[in-house]
Amino acid sequence: MTTTHTYDALVVGGGGGGLRAAIELSERCRTAVLSKLYPTRSHTGAAQGGVCAALGNVEEDSPEWHAFDTVKGGDYLVDQPAALLMTEEAVEAIYQLERWGLPFNRTPDGRIDQRRFGGHTRNHGEAPVKRACYAADRTGHMILQTLYQQCVKRDVRFFNEFYCLDLLRDDAGVTVGIIAFELATGELHVFRAKAVVFATGGYGRMFRVTSNAHALTGDGPALVWRRGIPLEDMEMFQFHPTGLARLGVLLSEAARGEGGIVLNREGERFMERYAPTIKDLAPRDMVSRAIYQEIKEGRGGGPDGDWVYLDISHLDPTVIEEKLPDITEFARIYLKVEPLEEPVPIQPTAHYAMGGIPTDTDGRVVVGADEDVVPGLYAVGECACVSVHGANRLGTNSLLDLVVFGRRAGDDAASFVHDTDLATPSEHPEQPTLELLDGILGRTTGDNAGEIREELQDNMFDLAFVVRSDESLAKMQQILMSLRERYERVAITDKGARYNTDLMETVELGYLLDCADALVAGALVRTESRGAHFREDHPLRDDANWLKHTLAYRERDGSIRIEYKPVKMGPYVPMERKY
Template sequence: MSYSKANITKRKFDVVIVGAGGSGLRAALELSRAGLSVASLSKVFPTRSHTVAAQGGVSASLGNMSEDNWHYHFYDTIKGSDWLGDQDAIEFMCREAPNVVIELEHFGMPFDRNPDGTIYQRPFGGHTANYGEKPVQRACAAADRTGHAMLHTLYQQNVASKTNFFVEWMALDLIRNTQGDVVGVTALELETGDLYELHAKAVLLATGGAGRIFAASTNAFINTGDGLGMAARAGIPLQDMEFWQFHPTGVAGAGVLLTEGCRGEGAILLNSEGERFMERYAPTLKDLAPRDFVSRSMDQEIKEGRGCGPNKDYILMKLDHLGADTIRKRLPSVEEIGHNFANVDITKEPTPVVPTIHYQMGGIPTNINGQVVTWDGQQNRVVNGLYAVGECSCVSVHGANRLGTNSLLDLLVFGKSAGKHIVQFVNGFGDHAAVPADGSDRTLARLNQLDESKEGTYAQDIAGDIRAAMQQHAGVFRTQKGMDEGTVKINAIRERVGSVTLKDKSKVWNTARMEALEVDNLIEVAQATMTSAAARKECRGAHTVYDYERPADDAECPLGRNDKEWMKHTLWDSASNSLSYKPVNLKPLTVESVPPKVRTF
């Protein structure tokens, strides 16, 4: 039976939140405590959201274990972003960091403790005191399960606040009225296959990242860019999608993440000659340089023949010198991952690691209140009723390269900020806005194309082709020719997406239908990434292109970075597959701007 308007169930809420990871839960807590009716949709049970996989810590300048303040954190985040981060948003995040972390502690977050009872903090990549002079201990940690502890803490608080969870539901499309305001979403209940229109005064997208556009990824299989796809199809351009972070220490051959907390606790990277090679690339911070820097250094060692193993295709991470007691206290999950995915005992032998895709810096453009914005050529314009937080959003605190532990901070700060703004927005709203009669037409067309198809391509074949193309053409190091070829490939794959077919057309728990619908989101993110990357003719942060490399002492173009022409954000429009740009905000809220300079560590 095909889907039709006659069998769509309609429900009303004050707010619909799509995604129940850390950012969605933090926002939901603010809303539920304010007495609003909240529907929190999630493809998986909330505590299985991808925030659970974050290991190393959450950054805040508490100064519990070494000299620190938010000004140092502010500087490190800007430098880490390679000056593509907006300095007003970065200041807001860094100033709020101690407040939201202490608040989380009061929610019951089981942080590791110092002997005096304060929160334990470990060093992390790119975190420094006195504006880059020396490493600092800023990452507030719960062993190597910080995201797990945070997610459970926030979920428990939401249960206490009676948030409504719609578990194993998939949001499909935004509903916009003739004024362009967002008035709800369409969603599929996976257990029954029933279609719903969920009408809301505000919609918050908190769907996480889209790392599954790559073949080798630390991301969960649920990370298919659903929120980004919904926004792109609704006519909202995606920002800075060329910037994807490779985490230096994914288990070779498996992609499973080994936290940067390993190096924070003292792990070192070795090449085939037993050399601690990061001392050559980053004499001051060594193995604790930012992730893009370490990933490129590792890749360079492999390309120059100093990789390890029979094929010389990985690097070794050594932890055994830390001692078994320290490892089991501070890095218990890493020991388990070593056994299960690398077949090594990390207390006795090194672990094979390679840079693995980990995090998207770009996303749905927002302001510090979580409001989704578009650019009219002169200024940002708010999309009424639509908010986005977490990895799917781009408030641009991460710029071209995210500083480690700022992801968990991002979701706390902006989840809370968006929640507070939505409370004000909804309380002054009045009755629900009218929903257009054609609000669900796009969703019906997508579903019925699948159900009525007689032949075509299977979704996983197309998804596999997307991942192979992205892995080949948008890696740690890129070339202009490779990106141009990748753009052609992804554009061609896009033409095939409309021919996806379902063999099983049943309604109840049809995971094949869900995977086919996810392909619509994967292709939006992949095309945004390849188009944006091919157009950026420079090296900046995670976007490193052989063609544009320059000597490190070239002040005009440090390492190929071209501030004169490319100090700007990319905006990709899905309908026309075209790009526009807007300037980076170099003006903080209250302090002096940090001017661009060469990044050295």
């Protein structure tokens, strides 16, 4: 049985990007938000350190300096007009959050306080600058709560614990709606709409060590990919240098912004050798690679020699209590380490997808090198690729991306639905979804999804992580093929309708396999090193051949076709990336 609902606009995902778009949309058209979690449980809430904007509250700053840092941080794969736009609009976006009640930390004179963050500098790289607006080390929590509060105020319609399982487009490619699965009942719902905004987040769960929530399985990118839309720069995945050892739980870069340092087993502050100017505040890709190098040269600690250490024990305890309370608690709870007294074991952790669904600066999904707009389809946040993060996102720019492009996508979609008629879905649009679910539910014996997931995560961590090579990626591609064969035969034990999380996790595993396919395909052909993508067999950046975005298409026969599109340049000429 299916129920049909009709709205002007649908937002899929209840994190920061989705909620920000919904605020904009709900004031102007009939809007619904579908979220597979209760929205306040979205992973935006786990973001810690801050959100950057050149307010200049503490030190002189300018949006243009912020744009430069964003482009350089992204190793010049950033579309420069988008970065200039984002950093310009950042200032008003932060004031807007404050006026909606976000409890930022304050300066003595009552303004929004700001602190240092990796890769953010004064006047094109001279020295670190205080640009990150923050609320202790729970900035993401405060943004998520504030945006949800504003949605409650506006009485936004939420469908909580509804999983989107298909994107509906008509023969002309116009967006018609989506199919969703109601977790509580197992019912399928058809949602018709003129505009659909995907805001489903990242896909870090394809790696064994990750800061990402279990829910981050690349749902939006995989769904649109299956419907013929390419994915952009999927090989660009950020590995954050300071994850709790073994667990990957994030320890914010704010720890280094407040003066924390990274040490090897010999107690050496090794970033002084890799980034002499800004040292521990170098961008994440560089610190993660430096850690890898230290480990490779035998200066890692821990039982396997694959840890280094984050030391904040020299900081004033009241600063830690006021500004870094949560991450201190994580170390105490999960590693039984007291950060006030001893260094905390860390290792790089899969953190953020720079790539995703290609969009323009209004959040509209665009296809191909000519950027043809898909009518009525939008994407924002981590699932999207504008591209403002290029090959390596700067810390704090993810939260900024959500509020700036969430607003812009909502605004554009609201205008779009005013000028557009509701298109009609085909008869029984839920049929492909039914077949997918019945296929999984129908098998009584078969492969175990848990084992496939673990093999995916272990191998992606070993073969497609901080350091990659032709050999490791080709091996991973073979493994992915065999994992997919096994996935086609997967059987689950829960056959019920009510809260069948067994079924949903198995669908999510399929999404992860798709995203891993695209990531590895892009990484294999990109024979250079740029930002987070480091190939030990091609260790240098190659602007002559690779200053371009990857577009990966899933063909009908299951193969992957790679195309490219140019990077939109601007005032910043690519130069060697030194800090």
